[in-house]
Amino acid sequence: MTPARLRFYARAWTVTMIAQLVPMVGVGVLLLFLHPVAAVVGLILVAHAWAIAELYANRGAKVVKPRARAGEEPERVALGLLGDLVGHEARDLHARTGLVMERGALGVWLVGEAGALLVRGRRVHCWCVRVPERSLPSCDRIAHLLLALREDEEGFATVANHAFAGARWRVRRRLPKRQRPALDAARRPA
Numbered sequence: 001m002t003p004a005r006l007r008f009y010a011r012a013w014t015v016t017m018i019a020q021l022v023p024m025v026g027v028g029v030l031l032l033f034l035h036p037v038a039a040v041v042g043l044i045l046v047a048h049a050w051a052i053a054e055l056y057a058n059r060g061a062k063v064v065k066p067r068a069r070a071g072e073e074p075e076r077v078a079l080g081l082l083g084d085l086v087g088h089e090a091r092d093l094h095a096r097t098g099l100v101m102e103r104g105a106l107g108v109w110l111v112g113e114a115g116a117l118l119v120r121g122r123r124v125h126c127w128c129v130r131v132p133e134r135s136l137p138s139c140d141r142i143a144h145l146l147l148a149l150r151e152d153e154e155g156f157a158t159v160a161n162h163a164f165a166g167a168r169w170r171v172r173r174r175l176p177k178r179q180r181p182a183l184d185a186a187r188r189p190a
Contacts, residue, residue, distance in 0.1 A: 002154060006106060010123055013165040018051060024049040053170065060126030060164025061174035063115025066098050067137065084104040085143055095180035100142055104153045111149060112179075113141045115160070117171070119186040124171045127160035 024045045032043030035104075086100055093098050099110040107120040118125040129148075131141040149156045164171070172183050 003106060004119065006118075006157070009125065010165045011029075011076045017056070017166075020051045020052055024052075042168055052168075053188065054174070055079065057166055058126070059168040060117075060166065061171050063126045063128040063163050064099055064110065064112030064117055064174070064179060064188070066113060068093055085146060089115045093182055093185055094142075097179045098138075099179055099182040100146055101186055102146060102149060102180065104149065105158060106153055109149060110145050110182050110186050111142055113138045113145075116145060116149065116156075117183065119168065122168055123165060124168045124183070125157075125162065126164040126171065127157060129156070129160035151164070162177070 005166075028042040028045030028049070031038040031045070052098055053159045088096070088101070090100050099112050102109045102111060107125075108119050110119065111118040115126065115128040119125065129145060131144045133141075136144075145156075168183065168187065175183060
């Protein structure tokens with residue numbers, strides 16, 4: 001995945017959203033002016049258009065949603081191994097948010113248990129990829145994804161499922177409150 005391809009994906013998501021939302025909002029506004037009874041349907045269409053964008057952002061934010069834990073002892077050992085892979089700043093961020101920040105050539109990555117967020121300026125790309133072994137502790141899953149990302153960043157972005165690309169504020173609203181500071185921290189170096 002090259003930077004040019006990422007820009008293409010971002011534009012494709014924008015065009016897709018415009019193609020879905022503009023007709024709904026346009027018809028909704030037209031109905032507002034046609035008849036008072038039709039205004040209710042117009043408002044429903046405008047609300048529906050907003051909901052579509054929010055559902056896509058929710059889909060993107062779910063790629064870093066925490067999963068079920070393996071148990072206290074395996075999680076503690078896995079956390080120690082993950083701590084060996086990352087620096088103090090990333091370790092502290094993981095302790096607070098459950099996400100590991102990794103700077104790469106494509107942007108700043110926030111790696112979770114089942115995917116990663118790529119922060120590029122005001123836009124966030126959400127990548128869904130999972131480690132097939134469900135019994136692994138969460139930190140081991142993060143370590144697997146982090147090592148794959150470090151080995152071949154463009155390959156990681158090519159193989160992973162591109163779940164969403166959109167405004168950082170829209171994804172931030174859909175993240176759990178605990179993970180929002182990670183997105184804010186990733187914005188600064190980007």
